[in-house]
Amino acid sequence: MTLRSELGRILQREDINFLLTNRIPRRLATRFLGWFSQIENPLVARASIATWRLFADLDLSDARQKSFKSLHACFTRELKAGARPVDGDPRVLTSPCDAIVGACGRVDGTQVLQAKGFPYALKDLLVDPALIEAYRDGQYATLRLTSSMYHRFHAPHDGTIERVTYISGDTWNVNPIALRRVESLFCKNERAVIRTRLGAGDGGDHLVTLVPVAAILVASIRLHFLDVTMNMNYRGAAEIDCQTPVSKGCELGWFEHGSTIIVFAPPGFRLCDGIREGTSIRMGRALMHLP
Template identity: 55%
Template sequence: MKTAVQRLTKTEQLNFLLTNRLPRRWLTLFMGWFSQIESPLLAKLSIAVWQCFAEDLRLQDAKKQNFNSLGECFTRELKDGLRPIDMAANIVTSPCDAIVGACGRIEGNKVFQAKGFPYELSELIPDVRIAHKYRNGSFVTLRLKSSMYHRFHAPINCQVKQVNYISGDTWNVNPIALKRVEKLFCKNERAVIELKLDTSPNLNNPHSSITLVPVAAILVASMKFNFLRQTLNLRYRGANVIPCDAQFNKGDEMGYFQHGSTIIVFATPDYQLCPGIEQGRPIKMGEALLNICPEPRDTQTSSASVVA
């Protein structure tokens, strides 16, 4: 047993060194360039190599089976009907396919990326007005593996009035790095997307709110939103706060990562995790993620119960 633990530790250490101690920015820029090369043969060879390391890559679910580039495979669309949407008014659905990471109640303004590794809401979300809404609320960290479907969708009927893009690093966001790099999400490239609810689904709280924070990572630092002209990546040099006016019904596509990364979902205290949402669970886009609490929670004194 001791040997197995030691072997696991060495494997984790090797993974961390290979994915974080290399020149992350230049490797990410290279991957961005390589994945856009239009060559069906190169794409086929690259995907074959990728499948050697990603046994759960399910290309049979994609609308098309042949790709002109590796990036086209990363951002593939799925066949219609493969992701049913839970349309119940009191349900917030998962915006993406993912593995559930740390999740639960927010302790005041404190959120956990992993056990013993907290960060403050204001460190991740620079807009104090938005960050304050989620004091004692709920959060769910959704990690998209590189082999997963990379598009993300509206988890609820909503409007988006602006995107706040924060430039940063490209640390790997896998569980190994999250247990070693403090405040990792707060260091990486990310975007803050506040979802304006047309009508609050909770009659007890007209100020219900959901915010998505997509976080980029090594090889991934490129986020494309369908409602923005700009692609947000390491080469972006525009304004941080980008105004827009986009309307979504639950399940509508919002955008995609160009490789795979993480989306953190924040909810006001009138929401709670749906039964069965816990660390390590796979979840599909459209499945129930959060629901309205049967009784309003005290936003100032709510006790915290964080899975990390």
């Protein structure tokens, strides 16, 4: 088989994947899965999870429960105690979730990459001018959660959540194929912008922001400290002031399926050794060094 024919086959598979996951009625599919996943019937749950296993490497060995009353309960499962040790070093920012690391590194002025050759502007993602300036030439890391991963996310450091901005949007798939084809995809999708002040002392009063980005079949972000679920039906305030203290590793919320969290930190932060595109990371492992 020639290199050209092999590349042709790869591109054809990518075309099919893109069509199947993005050229369908995305909002309708998302609403349907949201309804179906919450059907509380043991037979439906077992059949759904068995089908899920056919298409994904679903590992439930570290789940707190071994049986689930619905597909939704499996999606949003909790872990056994001690399954994700949290790095206690106050000089590091830990990963808020299990993920595969996507584009990461230094913010180029006020631009970052969603994939090679596909930059986007901070103003289009974060909206808030103060945040755009806070992360000019700073650091960022894109963390992609696959469908079979643990879907809850946690505080990366001790601090205070000052504000949450909810931005309604589309539900494009956020897999690597779509990121290489849809310009400024993260800026198009539904998302929450979570501002956290790390506090004085070891935190150095730095402002760190998490941006959970929803996607097709997800479009639902649950935040415990607000006791709300942000999705296509959300009609609450877009700007929510919080002043909620959090400790490193405490649970902040979850996605309904799988998606992406982008972490932004000011200049002076740097990625930890081994953090590069394509590597896997678990919640609680060191992600960035503080200045």
